[in-house]
Amino acid sequence: MRNALPVLTVVGVIIVIWYIAAIWMNSTWALQMAERLGREMGFTDLVVATMTQDRPLVAAPHQVVVALWDGVFGHAVTSKRSFVYHGFVTLEATLWGFALGIVIGVGLAIAIVHSRAVDMSVMPWAVISQTVPIVALAPMIVVVANAVGVEDRLLPKAIISAYLSFFPVLVSMVSGLRAPNQMQLDLLKTYGANRSQVFWKLRLPASLPYFFASLKVAIAASLIGAIVGELPTGAINGLGARMLIGSQFGQPLIMWAALFGAAILAGILIIVVGAIQRAADRRMGVAR
Amino acid sequence: MTTETVISAQDLSLTFETNDGPVNALKDVSLEVERGDFVSFIGPSGCGKTTFLRVMADLESPSAGDIEVNGTSPADARKSRAYGYVFQAAGLYPWRTIGGNIRLPLEIMGYDRAEQARRVNSVLELVDLAGFEKKFPWQLSGGMQQRASIARALAFDADLLLMDEPFGALDEIVRDHLNEQLLSLWEKTNKTICFVTHSIPEAVYLSTRIVVMSPRPGRITDVIESPLPRDRPLDIRDTPEFLEVAHRVREGLRAGHSYED
Incomplete structure (x- = not known):
């Protein structure tokens, strides 16, 4: 509970700022409407008018919550209007990209550490x-995948996702595999250990804390990659597609809700990865 | 008697190339270590005592001269697992239990599981750590960790134990206790021990021979055969014989200008 208080304080401050921003940004339109109808508007009326618009510039927090609630619980999970459905589409690409990123990152790190x-x-x-903007690269990957006959969008999205997530894994694993100090390496040398024994007995276990630390960054990068893979590529399924459709077809509330849905999904994934990390630490005797 | 010579160094030299020019870590070092000896190497930092030990272990290669370990080259001796090496830091793997750490060399050398378990038990007993097999290193004190690292070096059948300031980081009281234990262990196991230290009382208390070294270039200035009996209670350190040996070691160190800086 001690940890919750500072977090909740920050959340509270953000919500207050958010409401003020919503009133401020949406007031122009509300005042224009009032003027057109020839009505005078008091402050209270103005505040109410800024929070109930269908197409606000800044959606008020409670509007986002309602839209999110409706998106998650208001439809059958198989419906194209359900966030659960779209979230699952994005999650699937995220997890494939995450797995692919781990394989590529770890594989390259092993090669890099063993060969100059x-x-x-x-x-x-x-x-x-x-340094290549992924937004520019994503459509190309989709087009190329299509050209070589991959109909399913899952694969190109997973590749885009892996493109972002392999890097933190690679950098951490290179550090981790190089973490053993000279004394630890000398010790194995005195046992006449060969290269693969040095790898399995020392380098790999020594790198695991680095690996698990990188997973938190990698899973977030994977999710971003999956969403970016849905944005500029004409996808119609997935949270990224919902965001784009929401903004392009005049449904900002859906866009906001999809944005927060993605953030919540990221939070859940990071919590899950954190739990795996703690379990691994305990298993390795590192947690005290 | 050649078969009884464990280490034989002839005119051994080792020069490190550094950015500040070459450094003579060892210069014309000759020494024989006989089976069952407890030889201490003492001298100030930079005198090459650790380097000498690392050459024996094939962790460094000499630039000139000859060295044989068990009648073969250090590289062959290392590959035939002729020695156990104890470093200054215990260097236990934090992700392995004490038992797991001691099993490490046994796994690498291909002992079967039953034999591993048997040996782990017996060396833990030897260093007085029975019952700590399932503990992780951070749950043990520094002295206990160092004992575990000695157990790790004893777990396989090496007759030679190379120890590089194993108790250097420990306080005086723990160090006394471990010195006593090390002597009784040496008694029980009949190993040949090469022991690097920069503590005069430690060197005199433990050794049958004390090799005094001095820096720039790293060389041997004196080799002292200890007149002390093999059986040594801690209070032998107050006897005139002990003080006399200690005095000679101090003289040897002074002759090597080791106190000038």
């Missing part, structure tokens, strides 16, 4: 890959 040539040749490209 790979280190010199691959590492700079890995860094450069993250």
Whole structure:
């Protein structure tokens, strides 16, 4: 509970600022409407008018909550209007991308740590890959996937997601696999251990804390990748598609709700990864 | 008697190339260590005592001279697992239990599970850590961790124990206790021990021979055969014989100008 108080305080402050912003941003339209109808508007009327618009510039928090509630519980989970349905579509791409990112990140890290040539040749490209704007790359990946005959959107989305998530895993694993100090390496040398024994007995276990720490960043990056994969690519399913449709077809409340739905999904994923991390720490005797 | 010589170094030199020019870590070092000896290497920092130990262990390669361990090259001795090495820090893997840490060399060397368990039990008993097998390193004190690391070096059948300031980071009281235990362990196991230290009382108390070294270049200035009996209670350190050996070690260190800086 001691941890909850500061968090709740910040949430409270944000909500207050948010309401003030909503009143401020939406008042122009409300005042215009009142003027057109030739009506005088008191402050209370104005506040009410800024919070009940169908197409607000800034949706008020309670409007977002209602839209989110309706999106999650107001429809059958198989309905195209259900956030559960769209959330699942995004989640599926996120998890595939996450898994792919882990495999690529760990695989490259192992190669980099064991071969100087790979280190010199691959590492700079890995860094450069993250400077390419993913929004520009995403449509190309979708188009190429389509051109080679992949009908399903899951694969290109997973690739975009992995493109973002492999990097934190790679960087952490390179550090982690190099974490053993000279003394620990010397010790294994005195046992006449071979390279694979050094890897399995020392480098890999030593890297696990780094690995689990990177997963939290990677899962968030995966989700962003999956959503970006749904935004500029003409997708109609997924939270990213909901955001785009909401903004383009004059349903800002759906856009806001999808945005917060994605944030909540990210929060849940990070909590799950955190729980896995703690369980692993306990298993490894690191947690005290 | 050649078969009884465990370590034989002839005119051993080792030069490290550094940015400030070459450093003579070892210069023309010659020494023989016989089976069953407890040899201490003492000297100020930079005298090459640790480097010498690392050369024996094939963790460094000499630039000139010859060295044999068990009648073969250090590399072959290392590959045939001829020695156990104890570092200055215990260096236990934090993700393994004490038992798991001791099992580490046994797993690498391919002992079967039953044999691993048997050996872990017996060495834990030897270093007085029975019952701590399932504990993790952070649950043990520094002295206990260092004992566990000694147990790890004893777990496989190496007759030679190379110890690099194993008790350097521990306080005086714990160190006394561990010195006593190490002597009784040496008695029980009949190992040959090479022991690096910079504590004069520790070197004199433990050793059958004390090798005094001095820096720039790293070399041996004196080799002292200890007249003390093998059986040594802690209070032997108050006897005239002990003080006389300690005095000679101090003289040797002074002759090497080791106190000048």
